[in-house]
Structures are given as C-alpha cells and as structure tokens.
Amino acid sequence: MVDEGRVSRLLRDITDRIARVRAAAETPDNERSELWLDGVKYLFVTAIEGCIDVAQHIASSERYRAPDTNSAAVRLLAEHGVVESATSEAVARAVGFRNVLVHRYIDVDDQRVVDAIDQLADLDAFVSEVSAWMLTQGD
Numbered sequence: 001m002v003d004e005g006r007v008s009r010l011l012r013d014i015t016d017r018i019a020r021v022r023a024a025a026e027t028p029d030n031e032r033s034e035l036w037l038d039g040v041k042y043l044f045v046t047a048i049e050g051c052i053d054v055a056q057h058i059a060s061s062e063r064y065r066a067p068d069t070n071s072a073a074v075r076l077l078a079e080h081g082v083v084e085s086a087t088s089e090a091v092a093r094a095v096g097f098r099n100v101l102v103h104r105y106i107d108v109d110d111q112r113v114v115d116a117i118d119q120l121a122d123l124d125a126f127v128s129e130v131s132a133w134m135l136t137q138g139d
Helices: 004-025 034-061 070-079 085-103 110-136
Strands: none
Touching (some): 004 034, 070 085, 085 110
16 A cells, blocks of 8 residues: 555655755856756655556555666656556666666766756656656545
8 A cells, every 4th residue: 555645745745845956056157156057966866766666566566567777667667557657657767877876977968857847747757747646546
C-alpha cells in the first residue's frame, strides 16, 4: 500500500525545489556566479531524485515488477496509468540529466543546466499526475 504521507511530502519537496529553480532563473545573467550555478544543479538533482523516490515507492508498494534502473521505475508509472507516457519519458530523460550532474559534475556544460530550466514543466506534470492518481487510490 502506498504511504500517502510519504508521497505527499516528496511531491511537496519536488514542488519546492522547482519553485526555487524558477526563482533562481530570475537572477540577471550578470549576477549569476559559480555558486548560483552550483545551487541550481543541486536543486535539479534533488528535485529529480524526489521523482525517482516517488516512482520507486509506488512501484514497490503497488507490487509492479522490479525496475532495473531509476528511469525504468519512472516508466513503470506510465505502464500502470499513474502518469502519462509523455510525462514518464520526459522525467526519464531528466533522470539521465541527473546522472550527468551527479557523476560528471565538473564536466557538465553550464549552458545545458541553464537550458534545463525551460523543462521544469515536465517535473510539474509529474507532480500533478501523481497527485491526481493518489486521489483515485482511496476510491
């Protein structure tokens, strides 16, 4: 059984991090520093990890087949109608972006991070669709 409190907390955390990235995006280019960029990278990593945690928790709680990767866990949610396929694929790509941030942190093209700010709607959609699915689980 899905722990509604846990998933709700994770979704709130994701939403908070998305909002903080959006707020950071308002910083004028001439005021952006390495510390600013490091903060945005961290917020992306933690927001995407929140999506992974939600996907893994739901997959496990609902006894879906065991995913072999974090991207597979996100895709399982689409297979079972928790999120739309387009959302699942977008978040799976975000998981790949997270992997680049975590494992190749120094080598990441800074412009790629800035460009990713335009993709926050994908994480918003994930939160919205999981939230809507959660509401149907009590029925």
